[in-house]
Amino acid sequence: MTFDADEAPELRAAHVIVVANEKGGSGKSTLSIHLAVALMKAGYRVATIDLDIRQRTLTRFFENRASWARTAPWKVELPKHFAPDRSESPNRQDSETAEFAVFAEAIGEVEHDYEFVVIDTPASDSYLMRLAHSLADTLISPMNDSFIDMDVLSRVHHDRSQRGMVAQYAEIVLEARRKRRLVDNGLIDWIMVRNRVATLQTNNARQVDQTLRKLAVELRFRVAEGLHDRVIFRELFPLGLTALDALEEFHHTLTASQKSARREIDALVSDLRLPERVAGADHLESRHIWFEQISDYYRDLGARRGE
Ligand SMILES: Nc1ncnc2c1ncn2[C@@H]1O[C@H](COP(=O)(O)OP(=O)(O)O)[C@@H](O)[C@H]1O
Numbered sequence: 001m002t003f004d005a006d007e008a009p010e011l012r013a014a015h016v017i018v019v020a021n022e023k024g025g026s027g028k029s030t031l032s033i034h035l036a037v038a039l040m041k042a043g044y045r046v047a048t049i050d051l052d053i054r055q056r057t058l059t060r061f062f063e064n065r066a067s068w069a070r071t072a073p074w075k076v077e078l079p080k081h082f083a084p085d086r087s088e089s090p091n092r093q094d095s096e097t098a099e100f101a102v103f104a105e106a107i108g109e110v111e112h113d114y115e116f117v118v119i120d121t122p123a124s125d126s127y128l129m130r131l132a133h134s135l136a137d138t139l140i141s142p143m144n145d146s147f148i149d150m151d152v153l154s155r156v157h158h159d160r161s162q163r164g165m166v167a168q169y170a171e172i173v174l175e176a177r178r179k180r181r182l183v184d185n186g187l188i189d190w191i192m193v194r195n196r197v198a199t200l201q202t203n204n205a206r207q208v209d210q211t212l213r214k215l216a217v218e219l220r221f222r223v224a225e226g227l228h229d230r231v232i233f234r235e236l237f238p239l240g241l242t243a244l245d246a247l248e249e250f251h252h253t254l255t256a257s258q259k260s261a262r263r264e265i266d267a268l269v270s271d272l273r274l275p276e277r278v279a280g281a282d283h284l285e286s287r288h289i290w291f292e293q294i295s296d297y298y299r300d301l302g303a304r305r306g307e
Pocket residue numbers: 023024025026027028029030031057123195196197227228229230231233234
């Protein structure tokens with residue numbers, strides 16, 4: 001039995017995960033960061049694209065992480081990161097053409113060699129933001145337990161006649177879905193992720209939850225349990241680290257909040273039901289090692305038989 005360890009892995013086009021919601025501060029960048037790190041830790045090759053040209057949170061995080069990686073005593077995974085600029089052209093068509101070219105080049109560069117592309121987006125409606133939506137295989141929208149966050153999906157109104165109208169952000173997603181169906185009949189799996197959930201279940205949280213589940217049926221999205229409000233989700237940003245990193249190297253033990261944060265991220269990744277048929281780098285490596293072991297076994301067996 002022979003096995004070529006350098007054999008190229010069988011690849012498919014990368015699975016595109018877009019993190020978006022037209023609501024500032026809902027946790028898009030926080031989720032993008034944790035998701036990208038979780039996928040890298042699971043052994044996948046991950047590319048990241050920061051479309052929030054004004055805030056550049058994702059870019060700043062990975063800059064911090066890259067600087068840590070240079071001196072860290074343990075492995076610090078880094079994605080292939082892109083931060084396209086907004087076009088300066090005053091002509092809308094020219095600027096869209098230029099922005100599309102840069103974006104398409106970034107996707108083209110990674111789609112065959114990476115298993116996942118995670119795209120963080122701005123809160124404001126823009127050409128690139130809509131383009132990213134129409135490309136999403138998985139669309140993740142974080143939202144806080146608040147009717148204000150829900151209002152960008154469906155009008156929350158005391159007047160029944162105005163209640164339930166599809167609102168601006170949901171309109172963007174529905175349009176992206178229509179476009180996508182025309183182009184490649186692809187589906188966009190839209191998942192609403194509750195973020196900064198309070199530990200105490202309040203009356204408001206229960207009402208928001210009920211309304212969300214009703215909307216999920218109308219707008220065809222799934223609801224994931226998501227993340228609680230935890231200091232650990234924000235305090236490590238300057239270091240470019242997350243609760244998923246080997247912080248126990250510092251503290252010699254995992255803190256309770258770190259354990260809970262890890263559990264929540266794990267649960268979130270499993271709720272997303274990302275495709276498993278994409279072989280991760282670690283999976284590939286283990287397969288190579290396993291194949292080598294089998295080869296060695298047969299070679300030894302052959303040698304014992306005097307072949
Ligand atoms: N689960 C969480 N627990 C604690 N703080 C959070 C959580 N999610 C987000 N934050 C904080 O909330 C603020 C907004 O989050 P951010 O990810 O920047 O939102 P967006 O990218 O949607 O504008 C930041 O200060 C961030 O650190």
